[in-house]
Amino acid sequence: MKKVLISSEITLKEAINRLNELGTKTLVVSNEENILLGTLSDGDIRRAIINGNNLDENIKNIYNQNPKYVQEGKYSIKKLAEDFIRNKYDLMPMLSSKMEIKKILFLEDLLSENESAKLRPQDTTVIIMAGGLGKRLLPMTKDVPKPMIKVGDNSMIEIVIDNFKNFGFLDFIVSVNFLSDQITSHLGDGNKMGVKIDYIKEEKPLGTAGSLSLIQNIKDDKPYIVTNSDVIIDLDFRDLVKHHKDNKADITICTKFHEINIPYGVVNTNGTVISIEEKPNKSYWVNSGLYVLSPSIINKVKSDEYIDMTDLISKEISEGSKVISFPIFGYWKDIGQKEQLEEARKYLAETKEDRDEN
Incomplete structure (x- = not known):
């Protein structure tokens, strides 16, 4: 619990780093006596960044x-779980009669596995x-195709699907090529995972966006989420889709704050x-590696064209399409190399241990 608690004196940058470290979407602000002062969510941070706040500013x-909170022994688990789902709470402090923080409640603490699968289905x-x-x-x-490599108990692609399913996204299109039979035979039509899966198959490599041209019957009134199969993100994807729609965007790119230390003295000289x-x-x-694309963008991808997503986005920017960003916070791992794979395995193992302890 202590890691989720922060002081009101920390900077926006420090808060972002804490969210990234913990893989949560909300932090709890308290004073030295452990009295609740408030909460800081990824949405609060996102709004601050969009409004131009400096990352070195105080929170x-x-x-x-x-903030929303409950008092110890004075709440209904069923009603609180409904509140979590309806209002998309990430966590909620449980307080003593003296307003001291006794525990941090999460949705998984309140729901059985079957109940957590009953989130309202999304139409994206x-x-x-x-x-x-x-x-x-x-x-x-x-x-073994990369999406089928195990990260903990499940393969990469199963973890990606489960993460979306947890927020009610049940319809998937999987683009396959290399050793595709292993993926299609394992996942099937998605029924065993409680989702629906269709497939498109590249007969030759088409880049990270070219296979979009293979999708049949594009829905003209709804955006599509596009994700790499090796990206594990802790995110409420409903917020992402809402952000895209509210801004009437053509493309939304999820962006992640990344800090690099240069281990030398840097000289600025001419x-x-x-x-x-x-x-x-x-x-x-x-x-x-996570995007939302409007149908008109997908329809522009030429049949059999090799094109990477970055090139597609650059092309659309040059043609005047509305391309916006959606800053994400919490856990994110692009499993492109062995070191990142081991980091993801360690994170998922530790997360499982923490939940088992709670």
Whole structure:
């Protein structure tokens, strides 16, 4: 519980780093006496960034100072679970009669596995790009397609599907190519996972966006989520779709805050030294591998055209399409290399242990 608690004195950047470290979407603000002051959600941070707040600013004017909470022994589990689902709460503090924080409640603490599967179904189709060769994970991917590599108890692609299913996304299109039979035979039509899966198959590599041209019967009135099969994200995907629709965007790119330390003194010079920084940290918003595309964008992809998603997006920007970003916080891992695979395995194992303890 202590890791979720933060002081009101920390900066926006520190809060982002804490969300990323914990893989949660909300932090609880408390004072030194463990008294609840408020909550800070990824939505609060996202709004602050969109409004132009500096990452070095204090969170005092950003966090919610009127948070929802329950008192110990004075709540109905059933009604509270309904509140979580209806209002999309990530967590809720449980307080003593003296307003001290006694416990942090999560939805999984309140629901059985069967009940958690009853979230309202969403009408957005998720396209999973699963046709890559996975060269960076050789020799593991010599005879096994990358999406089928185990990360804990399940394969990468099963984890991706489960993450969407947890928020009511039940319709999937999986784009396959390399060793595709292993994927299609294992997942089937999705029935055993409680979802519906259709497939499109590249007869030759078409890049990270080219296979979109193979989709039949594109729905003209609804956007599509597109994700790589090796990206594990802790996100309420309903917020992503709402952001895309509210902004009437053509493309939404999920971006992740990433900080890099340069282990040398950096000299800014044009012949004359202007400044020098000792081992500075540089921060960027990076592409997370998760997108929302409007139907008109998918329909523009030419049949049999090799095109990567970054090239498609650059092309649409140059043609005047509305391309926006959606900053994400909490856990994110792009499993492109062995080191990242081991990090994801460790994270999922620790998360499972924490839930078992609770």
